[in-house]
Structure formats: C-alpha cells, structure tokens
Amino acid sequence: MSPSYRTPDEVNALQERIHFLEEALEANAYAMDVLASTTAIFGDTDRNRSPELIIQNTIEAIRRLLPAQDMAVYILDNDCSFNLAHQEHPDTLEPDLAGIVEQLIEDGQFAWALHQNHPVCLPSPVAEESIMLHVISTRTRIRGMFVARFRQAQLQRYEMILSTLTMVLFNTAYALESADLFQMMDRRQKALQRITERQSRELLHHMSHDSLTNLPNRMLFSDRLSQAIERHAGSPDHVALILLDLDNFKRTNDSLGHRAGDELIRKVAQDLSDLLDQARERSGRRLRTTLSRLGGDEFGILVEDALGLEGIVRLVTDVVRKTATERQIFEQPVVSSVSCGIAVYPYDGENADTLLGNADAAMYEAKQRGRNGFRFYTQDLNSRTFRHFELENELGQAIANDQLVLHYQPKVALDSGRILGAEALIRWQHPTLGLLPPSHFIDLAEDMTLIEEIGEWVLRQVCRDLQSLRVAPEQLPRIAINVSARQLRQPDLAGDFHRIIGDAGIPPRCIELELTESTIVDDPQGALRVFQRLRELGMSLAVDDFGTGHASLMQLKQLPADTLKIDRSFVMDLDQGDGHSQIVRAIILMARTLGLDVIAEGVETARQAEILQELDCHTAQGYLYSRPVPFGEFRTWLRDAVALPTATA
C-alpha cells in the first residue's frame, strides 16, 4: 500500500476536526462529572426537600454545563399554570427573558416544547441569539420548564452536552416529585396520627365506660376505688363503696323487653347522676363521688372525703328514696326500687376486691330483708347508724305528724304550795318507742337544724295552751321555755318570739325564757344581745342550771336576767349534810345581792324544801310537787287553784 498524501487544506480540516473532538471530549468528560454530582438535587431528605432548594441546586449544576446569557425555571403549580421560580439575571438583557417566554407561551411554542423531551432551540427576537426550552418532566408528569438564551455561535458547542441537560432536568423533575410525595406523606402521616390519637382516646373511653349509660364501667370503677384507697390510706377519712341493684329488674326486662330494660337503666343512671351532682353541690364540692354501671342492673357509687358515716347514710337514704319512683318507660309506668350494700374502707376491707365482695354481700342481705333499703357490711354500723338515722328521719316528720307534745312542771311557792307557773318541757310521742324525753332527740334536732322549727313550735304551743285557759290576761301564769344555744344564733330570735306572742295575744310577761349558764358562757355577746332585746319586749329571763357553767360575776352583772335557777345537782345534795348547803347559800346570797329571784329545781324531798326555805329561797320545782304533766292536768290544777303539798304541810 502506498502512503496517501493530503493537500494542506485537508490537513487543516483534519487539524480543526481533531481540535473540535478534543474539546468535545473534554466537555463531555466535564459534563459527566457535573451529572455525577446531581444527586444533590434529589428531594429525599428533610434538608433538600423544598422546591426552592431543588431549583437552586439544578441551576448550579446547569450553570457549570452551559454558559448561557440568562436562564430561568418555570414551575407548574397546582392550578396548572407556569410560574417563574428562578431567573439568573432578571432585567439585565433587552428584552427580558421572562418577556420572551410570555411571547412563546402566546405563540403556542412553549406548549409545543412541553411535549418534546429534548432541548428545543427556538429563534430569539434578538439576532444571533437562540432560546432553548427544555421541559422538566418525569415519565408521567410535567413539572415545569427550563429556559435559557444563548449566542447562536455557542450553540454548537453545547450540542455535545445537551443530553446531560436532559438528564439533569429529569433528575430535577423527580426531585420535585419526590419532595411533593414526601410532603404528601408527611401530611397523611400527621392526619393519620391525629386520627389514631383520637381513636385511641375513643377506644380508651369505650374500654373504660359502659356504652349504654356512658358511665365508668367496672374496670374503671375498680381502678378509681383502688386509687381512692391509696389516697386515703392512713387518713381519718372514709371511703365508702355503695353497690346498688335494681329490685325486680328482671321482671321489667321480661315483661317489657330488653329495650325497655335498657331505657330504665339509662333513666336510673341519669337520676343517680343528678342526685350525686346535687349532693356534691350541697357539700360545697368537697364530696367526691364516682358513679359506675358495673353491669346488668348493678351500679356502684364510690364516695370519698369529708362525709363521715352520717353523711354516707344520708346520701344512701336519699339514693334509695329517690330512685324508688315511678318512671315512664316507653309510655309504660315502671316502678323500680333499689337495694344497696355498703362497704367502708378501712373497716370492711383494705383493698378494692375485698370491699367490692363485702359490699355485694351487704347488698344481698338488703335484698333478703325485703329490698328497697340498704345494709352496711359491718353489722354494728347497721344497728347504730340505722337507728340513729331512722330517728332523725322520723323527727323531721314529727312536727307535721303532731307527735310533739308539751308537758308542764309546776313552779311552786315553797311556803304555800301555790302554783306560780310552770316550765314547759317537750316530749316526743314516738309511734314505736313511746314517749321520748328531750335528751333523746334535742341534740339530733340541733344537728339537723330542726331546732329552730321545734323552738317555734314550743312557743306557739305554749301560747295555744295559755289561750285555752280562757282567763283574763293578768291571771295567766308565767310559763318558762328553754332556749338552746343554737336558737340564740337565730338572726332575730327576739323579733320572731315577739311576733308569735303578739299574734296569740299573750302578754310578754307570761313567757319566761330559760338559757343555761353554759350557753351564756359560750356566747356571752349573743346572750347579752338577745336578753336585752327580749327584756325590752317585756319577757322575763332565767339562767338555767346555775352553778355548773362558770359564769363570771361580771357576766352575771351585765346580763339583764330576772331569775337564777339553782342546778339540781346542788339541790339534790342539800339533805346530805351541812357542808352541802354552803354552795346553795352562796348562790342565793349572790342572787339577792344582784337583785335576782332564785328558784330551785329538782326538789325531791321535803327536807330539801325545808333547807331551801331556811336559806331564803322561796320558789321551787321538782318531783316533790309534781313531775311534768300533760297540759290538761296542769290546767285542772290551775283552775282549781290546787295547792301542792309543801314541806311544811
């Protein structure tokens, strides 16, 4: 083969070509480097997930590939319109790239370029310049458009690396898509989290509450019970557990159907809930209660704090009484009573299970005893608290049922045996226990705040009795009635009394009010105030049980009293020897000095009467003369002006 010779032109052309190819090789190698670095574009971490950052990374990569005069990125938004997201050199070249793109959009060339998956070069309005468009799209979705302007002369050099541009923009499209998907995933995840949280709350509620009544169920109730026990361990407070069962619920269920049974349960639950709310209000919110439906027709009430057994009994009685009522269930009257069993921590158990078991046993007993009632697990509590409570309950009804009566014990002149007046003493004619003296119920009445009512009743009754004597006012005897410490605190005791007496037309001097010495000592200011007022109104006043209450001389001096009543304990001892009379003597002397009358109470023997007379006391009351008697008898004595037997008689 002979060597071939080339013309100088051919050599030049070859040299040019080699030069071009070397340049292209270099450019391509560089393009590959840039391409390799475009992993930074990916929107796959929190750090690079914002579209702005993705576009910025894209532009940085392209800037290294193509020395364009200007570049811009348009991004497709959710409303399918293209927005300028980035421009390298806005407003530097005339006309501005953004303006050129506007024109391309108008021409439809922009839309056309969207469907070409490679760089397309369109003529620029500026001579010697080209506009390059390249869609930014994934396989399935257009995300935007890359736009650049070049000098035409440079275009050929870029031809070699345009495939790289396609790759970079392809990555950009996927990065945007990935960022979108991550954002969507985030939103979904947050939404899911919210839903999950709500559902777990609901689930927890479902698990811990009864679906019919929406009350805590047995599980939550046991838990609250355990917590209450923990809270009150070692404290003097009581935790009472009341189990409550509807009597004859099965009958309702069987006769009216399960829906009626459910309705009854729902109504009872509502009533119980209201009742406990009221009890809580009354207690000034100190009371803590938890009402639960334990299952079937069984409810549980947990009572904590500040109640004492009395309060618990009162509450449970309320529950028994108020739930045993007639309810309309689907327009059918249904009467349903309840039986309760009560267990009290710590007496009846140290833990929830024991308490529940014992309350259940107590409830069973309540059912055995005829339903519609309650039983304590501890028998002792049953007898004590129940009797007490019953009495309290009955006392509340006593006035209305006309069970209170007054007996009168005459006050007698020691020398003549003449009846000067009487002390009115209250008695309760109890239907089963018989006639009860005040010591059996007055404390209770004070606790129940019935004392005001009873006090008023006594005064009215005295007035009625006096009226029934049918004598001229000046001939009426003076009747003493007892005023308790609690009455003293009534805002306008004097006014109330005055009005009652006035209404009855009884002269005030016929009413003597007796207040014990200890009451005066406990509340000297109150006593003074009331006594002054009553005195002004014309009533007379006596200090009862004198000698036992440690009143100071100053108090006595200030007090506008008329009479001192020597306490029965001193009188009783009078006939036991000389020494015992000294106190009585001193009292009488003091009374005289202060200008007060003296009366002795509890005189039982003639000897006592004798000594009293010797000591300058002239009035007395006691069994020696008469026990307290019904008004009829007293009236007869008065009418007949009977002289009761005296010591000297």
Next chain:
Amino acid sequence: MTSIAEFLEQDDSLCSFSGSYNTIFTRLNDPTANVAGITEAVELDPTIAAKTLRMANSSLYGFPEPIETLHRAVSIIGLQQIRQIVMSTIVIQHFRDLPVIGVDMESFWRHSIAVGVLSRSIARFRREANIERLYLYGIMHDLGRLLLFLHLGQRSEELINIREREQCLLFEAERELLGFDHAAIGSALLEEWGMTPAQVEATRYHHAPEQAPAFPVETAIVHVADSIANSLRLGSSGERFVPPVTPETFDRVGLEMPVYEDIIGHARKHLEQMQTILLD
C-alpha cells in the same frame, strides 16, 4: 450457498449511496457539523430538502407556526434529530426505485414507515429524549429483505413456496433456504454504512429481541412496532403472519398495555401524512 458478505459485495451500487446522497450522509455523520453545515448539506439535494421541510411542518412535529426555512427546521428539530430524519428520507429515496422481483415496493415502504412511526411513538410514550433515533431504526429494520429479494431474483419464489408449505413466518423460510435471514443481512449492511451499534443490534435481533446483548430496549421497541404494523396490516414486507411478542419483550419496553392503544392512535394519526411526504 451464499454468505452475507457475498450478498453485500454483489452490487456495490445498492450498498453505497451515490452523488449528493453520499455527501449528505457523510456530512450528517460528521460530529463537527453545526446547524449551518447540516442545512447546507441537506440543501444539496432539492428533493431531500423539500421532504425534510415538509416533515418538519407535518402534524408529527406539530410545531405551532409554519417553519419557512430548512435552517429553522434544523434548529427547531435539533441537530441530532434532523440527522435521523434526513437519513431515513435518503434511504427511502435510494431504495424505492430499485427493481426488486417479488416485492411490492409501495407496500414494503408503507410497512417500514409504519414501523418507524410506531417505534418513534413507543419511544415518545417512554419519554425518551431522542425519539427520531427509533424512527430511523424502524424505517431501516427490513432493508435486508430488499437486498435479499434483489439478489434472489427469480429464486424468490422458492422462499415463498417454503413459507406456504411450512405455514411459517417469512424470516424462518429465509433461514431454511439460506441459513440466515434478512435481519442478519440488513444489520451487516448498516454496520458497513457506519450506523450506530444500537441500530445495528436493533436490526440484527428484531425477530429475536431476547438475544440482543447490548441494546435490548431499542431492539424490543422495533420488534413490538413490527408486530403491531403486521397485525394492523399497515403495508407489508412479505410476512403473512404476525410475529408473536413475548411478555418479556413487552416488559422490556416497560409500558402498560392500555398505553399501546394511545401509541397506535398517535401513529395512525400521522402515518398517512408521512407516507404521502416520503413516498410521493
């Protein structure tokens, strides 16, 4: 009896272009060519220049404004893309007037153009960057068959007889008669011309895409497009049956089945116009 080399050597005029075609071809393959250079080259042959401009203005490209000059057409369609368009135009122009016994030349080219447009359409739906590449592969995939019939002359009947007797695909008959088929001849020709390895391989294995070693996707696209063109009877290169496509080949292309309806729709829309431009 004859080897592929002999086929290629028998008539030099068939295997190389003459005159302006040759110059254009050479210039197109010059990597240093710029827009002005390519435009100049295409303008060397008025027919090619006119057809190229008409194609640029066809619905296939759908450019919103009329493209007045070839220069603009080249810059808009892109240097890479215009190369393949011009080449396929030249190939059609070059071969269509050859006297080939046993081949309905009109039908042959309609088939080839259909495979070209379908391949391009598949690539488009795959969102490939240079879809004209696949257009060129499609247009030229059956060139081997033209050579084969040209050289067999009267013996072409033997081939048809085998096909009828065996009720087989034509390329199977070719193998039976010659020991190789038109795909082997065509790919050898393209290699001779200095076409890209991807095109050579896509042509070589277009009846056996699973064997393509380096460019299986391109091969699979041409294979699928060929089958679609055959089943739709869009022209014919002598096959009477539709070469079956395996699921693996569809997987290789990577498009969902329903997308093929869009692909076919897209291709049909432009096919007639393309045939008019190229076969006038």
